[in-house]
Amino acid sequence: MWHDTRLGHRGPREHTLTRVVRADQHRAVRRVVDTLRADLGTPRSLSEMAEIANLSSAYFNQVFGAIVGIPPSRYLTALRLEAAKRLLVESDLRVTDICFQVGYNSLGTFTSRFTQLVGMSPYQFRVLSRAPEWPSLPQLVSRTGRSFPPVYRSHKQIAVGAIRWSPVGALDSELDTTHDVEPRPIFVGLYRQAIPQGEPVAHTIALGSSTYTLPMVPDGRYHVFAVSFRWSTVPRANALLDAASGDVLVASGDRPLRVVGARFRNHVDLVMRPVQPTDPPLLTAVPHLLVRSKAPHPLLRRSAS
Template sequence: MQVAVERAIATMWDRYEEPLSLDEIANTAILSKFYFSRVFRNLTGTSPGRFLSVVRLHQAKSLLLETDLSVTEISYRVGYNSLGTFTSRFTRSVSHSPARYRALARAGLLAPSGGSATGPQQLLDGGRPTSVLEGTIRLPGTAQPVRIYVGAFRESIVQGRPTACAILDGPGSFSLRLPEGAWYIRAAVLAMDDPPSPLGQRRPLLVASSQLLNVRRDQDTRVDLTGRPLTPLDLPILLALPELDFSGLPKAGGAPFELPAITGT
């Protein structure tokens, strides 16, 4: 069944600009749409419709970085008939509006900063922490300099701002203070190239993920992550990962770096 689902995902990447229906996507997998939907969710953690939406927004990010097309043109090119719907979904998923994301990238403010990023983490949504999640991440066979972003999300999709985030300059331990509830822990490992790769070409070397974790009040929880290569079943990462370096997260041995204001919405 995995081959069938991967074939359907390849169709999404090839035809994301088209108004693909569930029937059409299921037909490429040669499965009934009901059975296909169940198998798809079991293998990817989300529905075919959500996966297609993530693909479209990921392609929109690339077009914003690599072309001078207007936001309106890009919205239509990635399959949206409504500019308002595209803008609201992009903003919710990437944490910036399309225009602001482009402006930050062109100003060089989405590139990973130099120096050590390892340090304490903070809640990014203003919530009150109630429990500590301790964890480790290891990276088999990776010797080059990397930056690791570990975040806690309510959904399996890596989008929007993580409720809590830790940034490391190599494998090791991290801590996340989280409110009570169910959380997915996701990690992305980026190469620290010298000079840095263009933003549009920067892809995670490895990713890591946990099962759904139940964090309870005043009860410590532990998770151990292992980096692995991306597969066709992995959803693209929508949030602007390097931008987390500028989000007020404390750096080791230094004060938080505040993101400068950028004109544009």
């Protein structure tokens, strides 16, 4: 899962539960996840999901949160919007038809939720996915590169963290990279929520580096997430960041990043690893947001339809 469940980084009740999560509870949660994925259009209450898991509603809610990192209802929302992203890219269905197909009864609710969690409207997502081409990775990096002004003299004024690779992730990341048209970027983003959804507060692109840096952000408590994938100038190629292909690696910080008095109070390291079946879908339209932020497509000036 995206979240680190080691003691010391979550609430005491969740820590206690995480320590005693058993294999049968993992199987129960996986059974629910597989059921949800197989039939997104069917409404599922907490009690119905708990029944599939053969657990009480309250306990299932706790177990699911400890294993997946978010409540079951939010996970179902993420699955539905992930399916909507795929339909927007791979089909010519109207947005209204997609809305109903993934389980929403209101186009307005679907559009607002999609925009909030993906970072752009369904219409914008479709337009950018069907653009003739995107910038090459070197062009994109040069456009998004950050030059820190002289005031940033202290390491406390720049977020710095290490990037490492899990044993399996390291193997995956090195497969066939010599034949890649572009190197693999590592997108690092800061999020206010403990899940990588919506537009990040700040982001950077690390290329073949063992560290990342981020500029100062407003005081607060943030969560650091990273995703690595092969960049392509063909928009459809990386519009969905298909985790099932084994080509996507992810990481989450081992603790929140705290900013107090315009100073970073701690560092957060990242360990890149393959996506797990119970990981919440990566809803943030990472490639789209990078392209849109520096080279808006002219069609995006039109209102969503």
